[in-house]
Amino acid sequence: MSTDYLILGARLLGEEPADLVLRDGVIASLGADTAHPRDGVELVTVDADGLLALPGLVDLHTHLREPGREDTETVLTGSRAAAAGGFTAVHAMANTTPVADTAGVVEQVHRLGIDAGYVDVRPVGAVSVGLEGTRLAELGAMASSAAGVRVFSDDGHCVDDPVLMRRALEYVKSFDGVIAQHAQEPRLTVGAQMHEGVVSAELGLAGWPAVAEESIIARDILLAEHVGSRLHVCHLSTAGSVDIVRWAKARGIDVTAEVTPHHLLLTDEQARSYDPRYKVNPPLRTAEDVEAVRAGLADGTIDVVATDHAPHAAEDKDCEWPAGAFGMTGLETALPVVQATMVETGRLTWADVARVLSTTPARIGRVSGQGRPVAVGEPANLTLVDPAARRRVEPAAQVTRSRNTPFAGTELPGRVVATFLRGRATVYDGAPVAHEEVNA
Amino acid sequence: MRHLLSTAELTRDEAVRILDTAEAMAATQGRSIKKLPTLRGRTVVNLFFEDSTRTRISFEAAAKRLSADVLNFSAKGSSVSKGESLKDTALTLQAMGIDAVVIRHHDSGAPHRLAHSGWIDVPVLNAGDGTHQHPTQALLDAFTLRRHLSADGETPAPEDTALDGASVVIVGDVLHSRVARSNVSLLHTLGARVTVVAPPTLLPVGIEPWPCEVRYDLDEALAEAVPDAVMMLRVQRERMTSAGGFFPSPHEYHRRYGLDGERLARLPERCVVMHPGPMNRGLEISAEAADSPRSTIVEQVGNGVAVRMAALYLLLAGEEGIA
Structure with a gap:
């Protein structure tokens, strides 16, 4: 039996309360209660007093680890964690085993989703075969496949060869694709462990200088301008990068940029613990950089927040810092971190949050039916959030298969109460709906 | 003191107490029977993930002279070379009922993780981690220097003295040197004035807050600092040869930063020449300097045993008296 939902009194994008009816996968009505029970259809009423209604969140940068590292995450566990975080769409990064560099692999991941x-x-x-940075993967085949790929990235590796980067930028124009660059000059970051600065000097950990990110971003922006292509900058992390992107936008260059929740909140001071839980690429930067990326997100220089959710096995984090893996989980803490760092500081409204976590990432990824306005006739992709809730992050209580959250023990605001994907609840009463029901 | 991980964690009183205790240990080492019963029945593990025969032997001698049982665990040829993690090695040792770990590791911060991750519950003594810290080296350098400031280097230094007013110039590969990091903070804590000198490529970005002067020109630095000690750091030749090398050639390095005969002759009369060893004669130090009467290099090695005895004693026996 299918289900209609009557949501009572949710504040749309944090503004005025309204009642919503979700029926046949779309928002059927908006305003005062207008739901009528239909024959053979269950009508569930959700009391959303005090809750926000946001469009379902869209992540441009997620590592689901399948195929290859199903011990750390699968498409199923990762997408369930995403729903728990309020997401209705995620972009699964290509650095799997085998690499998602053929139509076959992207179709497999698409099907698993x-x-x-x-x-x-x-x-x-x-972007390149095997993420090796030498020759283009069959981008057209992936674009034309059932997966309909529009975002291409060697994430984890930088496309550092300027000729390969130029060709990739040019080539994807024919199917409106975008190159999402992991900006890291490899020669400047050999063996790099953490942000290069005062803390690395003291800790004796090899430095990852800001210039290694900024120089690639600057080069790519100029390449994108030269060939008239679209460029997306992954996980921008430094004050200098914000300045360069701001300059590019003022010049009218078609560049977009993302920042991760962890770069909005944490700094390189965390490395003093030598706990690899705080080891991530690009590394946590200084307090000045954190302020700069917040300002960049507030003024629109940075277009989106993307999680870079990177699950890792316990043994790859319960070790010496240099032996530890780069990356941290983020799907379930993204919205709380954005609330804490941007909304509660008065820098973004909830409507802005919808823009940076839903509308714009959907537009960059050319994801149809996602990131749409909360309006009658639109796909019923929604998340209901209790902004007054405060919770301490408990790794073991998270939905993701991995435990490597850098926020363990931190109290963060906000709680996803329900998520709807085309009118079906994927999260209800704050917990993911059972797989059999979601997939029924 | 629960662990000895970094000289940056030592207060002045703690550091002076270690030096005073080391003098007490050294006093016992002139006897024909050098062994003290203090740590009888205790087991100390030398956990060496990086080859360093001299440091391991020094710790082994120190522990044995305190009557501790010593287990030497070297990563080469052990389960570690078969992929065992530091955590599992630590759990294994803990299960064997050891009382302290002396760890040498190629990764900066490994001793810190060992001490603070809940894997084991015994004192951890850092015998050198990556490019981070080597606290007993800095302590033995301070011990050596303290003796030279008060007397001839062989007479014990008076108790409860530090290094106030002393001027120390540290020269060489500061970027990769745990000896430099340990010494800068300990010497500062003990009241000395520190100048580090290196080519800019061998200084870390972010050195600004360090409690020392930073200079690029050795001759100017020596003239201005009027040092009581010059500490020459080991330079690895291979740092120069690879692409992206840190300096053009060994000859150029020696000309600009080596302690040659001419620079040796210009040093103030009281100034001693120190080196943590092993030396590259002809690169950072000339044979003339290494073998001169100013050189404390061999003394440093001898003092190392007394300082390590003191560290083990304070970590393991605490307030019990020295027999």
Whole structure:
């Protein structure tokens, strides 16, 4: 039996309360209660007093680890964690085993996403064969496949060869694709462990200088301008990068940029613990950089927040810092961190949050039916959030298969109460709906 | 003191107490029977993930002279070379009922993780981690220097003295040197004035807050600092040869930063020449300087045993008296 939902008194984008009816996968009505029970259809009423209604969140940068590292995450567990975080679509990064550099692999990931049923899983295609940075993968085949890939990235590796980067930028124009660059000059970051600065000097950990990110961003922006292509900058992390992107936008260059929740909140001071839980690439930067990326997100220089959710096995974090893996989980803490750092500081409204976590990432990824306005006739992709809740992050209580959250023990605001994907609840009463029901 | 991980964690009183205790230990080492019963029945593990025969032997001698049982665990040829993690090695040792770990590790921060991750519950003594810290080296350098400031280097230094007013110039590969990091903070804590000198490529970005002067020109630095000690750091030749090398050639390094005969002759009369060893003669130090009467290099090695005895004693026996 299908289900209609009557949501009572949710504040749309944090503004005025309204009642919503979700029926046949779309928002059927908006305003005062207008739901009528239909024959053979269950009508569930949700009391949303005090809750926000946001469009379902869209992540441009997620590592789902399948195929290859199903011990740390699968498309099913990762997309369920995404739903728990309020997402209705995620982009699955290409650095799997095998690499998502063929139509076959992206279709497999796409199919696994449909089977999971929690969010729209949009595979990202590798730019180069095997992420090796030498020759282009079959970008056109991935674009034309059932997965309909539009975002291409060698994430984890930088496309550092300027000729390969130029060709990739040019080539994807024919199918309106975008190159999402992991900006890291490899020679400047050999063996790099953490941000290069005062803290690395003291700790004796090899430095990852800001210039290694900024120089690639600057080069790519000029390349994108030269060939008239679209460029997306992954996980921008430094004050200098914000300045460069701001300059590019003022010049009218078609560049977009993302920042991660962890770069909005944490600094390189965390490395003093030598706990690899805080080891991530690009590394946590200084307090000045944190302020700069917040300002950049507030003024629109940075277009989106993307999680860079990177699950890792316990043994890859319970070790010496240099032996530890780069990356941290983020799907379930993204919205709380944005609330804490941007909304509660008065720098973004909830409507802005919808823009940076839903509308714009959907537009960059060319994801149809996602990131749409909360309006009658639109796909019923929504998340209901209790902004007054405060919770301490408990790794073991998270939905993701991995435990490597840098926020363990931190109290963060906000709680996702329900998430709807085309009118079906994927999260209800604050917990993911069982797979059999989601996939029914 | 629960662990000895970094000289940056030592207060002045703690550091002076270690030096005073080391003098007491050294006094016992002139006897024909050098062994003290203090740590009888205790087991100390030398956990060496990086080859360093001299440091391991020094710790082994120190522990044995305190009557501790010593287990030497070297990563080469052990389960570690078969992929065992530091955590599992630590759990294994803990299960064997050890009382302290002396750890040498190629990764900066490994001793810190060992001490603070809940894997084991015994004192951890850092015998050198990556490019981070080597606290007993800095302590033995301070011990050596303290003796020279008060007397001839062989007479014990008076108790409860520090290094106030002393001027120390540290020269060489500061970027990769745990000896430099340990010494800068300990010497500062003990009241000395520190100048580090290196080519800019061998200084870390972010050195600004360090409690020392930073200079690029050795001759100017020596003239201005009027040092009581010059500490030459080991330079690895291979740092120069690879692409992206840190300096053009060994000859150029020696000309600009080596302690040659001419620079040696210009040093103030009281100034001693120190080196943590092993030396590259002809690169950072000339044979003339290494073998001169000013050189404390061999003394440093001898003092190392007394300082390590003191550190083990304070970590393991605490307030019990010295027999």
